[in-house]
Amino acid sequence: MKEFKHEELVEATESYSRTHLIGKGSHGCIYKATLRNGQIVAIKTPSLGVCNLQDTSTIENEAHILSSLSPNRFLVNLLGTSHDSTTGHRVLVMEHMPGGMLHDSLHLTSTPPSWPRRAKMGVQIARAVRFLHDSKPLIIHRDIKSENILFDSKSNIRLADFGLAVCASSPSHQRLVSLPAGTMGYLDPSYTTPCKLSTKNDVFSFGVVLMEIMSGTKAIDVSRAPASIVEWSMGLIEENRIMEICDKRVEMPRHMEGAIRHLIILASRCVSSDEETRPSMTEIVSKMERFRIPICIWADMVQGLVHLKTRKKPETVAGTSGHGGVPRPKFLLREILAGDIL
Template structure:
């Protein structure tokens, strides 16, 4: 277990102006999160138990979160625990790195500016890597509460998995007869695996199901439970459309899907469909998911440059090499894609296609 710093509770009170409501930035499954400025000026997130748990002096989930985060190696996709403290009634308090750009839930459902498609793809991969990291721990960790509200963004918009109050380590000799809040099936309605009905059903496939729901949420920006739909749950609504290849109907209509990303998004939705399968044995592992998506992204990166190069060859033939140098300059044209990888080639190809058509006409 990593050494955890013990903070002076008075410093945390001062940092949050007595845990003022004006400093409240979030509510988790078992606590309230405040933004605070320590004496050295460092901005942090301070999590204390909810009022109900404070009255009961129930530190079970807070203790569990401390135990989990302090036992995990540092990972860029997992929120960092900086230290702990406790008040006069011995209620535990967590001090964590501040995630100033809020949650994925707020980005998808509150923000008026939807994320770009490359941003959605990047988020999906970062979340997948976070879950893979947990599943490859020894003993492995099942998070049990993967949802958009528990995925937070740092100052550079990197996604990190948070809220480990329900997380458990799965030992081979786990006692399924034990009855407490951490042994019983738990999670959030909408994201909770319907197959996870008893303690013996605990497995990494529970997290895979929840991850699949988050994938559908990221691509569609649809609420996980939407009472305005005939099929209220996102899985019941999206999967039939995916099976019929009606991809555009699942995608967020506020943001046009670039042609250069259609194949990747279609593939991601099919991955999501496998993740939420009612048959646990058909759900892929997180490692398989990452390899699968990365492989498809690589195919798309190659596919666009191939046809743009063919167009450039046509221009070379029809206009001569001197004129073609102008089209090579189109390399500087970028469309709004992740780091310009595919977008630059796509935009360049559009310029070439326009000029080929002009020559033909």
């Protein structure tokens, strides 16, 4: 693993100035930094509270977990580490994710994600968790939530924050699993004791995130009755009102109703109170990849393009002039090529 000179990190963050701070949690602070070679990175340091308690186990654990994994396009990968010579604490140098958090994309934006985009998000998150569970030895994340899911420069999903993750066969990390850990709303109710730790705990958390993506509502929302997204959504499913779970802010394309219905049912299986009936991440990815937009939709798109191309004056994108506007056929192609489908 690459060892960065701490002096360079101090210089790149202007002594860890608040102007470089881009994220803050109970275990660490994240700073955006530009290294001397021009590379933009994220630097993770123990939070002040952690430093005061002299407990940097989560930072050390994250370094251990990520260094044991090969780089993966669905994870926020570790680039290297450094040591603060003043405090002796380890510092992590991570890939920088300029696209922000899934949580903010769902709850703090005036333009919520489209339905094809949401379906794509779900598949990418599932692939990230599957990669962890397929690793040898397997990794259990233990804190899958929308705030730990980030977007890279191409708006693809990356799973982050491995401070609570557990390497299933590593006895050196038993101290981390002395008590169940996670975030309220996403934490599996079945995970009540250390011996209950399993990949099914991550499956439950993934199911909550998938419900959050489909509904556009938070995992815990006190303005909703019931406040828990699991209880609320399962109640609607039991009453056969599945599509009422869907985010009302975004119009549902008719051709996607079937796929979205399947995704919601799959999410309900993930959060089942009977953990034995929850699917594995391999099964989840397999099923989600089957919910792709039917080929007939592509045929409809192509037919529409041909129809528009035969017009004497191509329809332009709303808000542009006929002289400088983009012909509608090209605009549709741009949407397609941007990957706004599964």
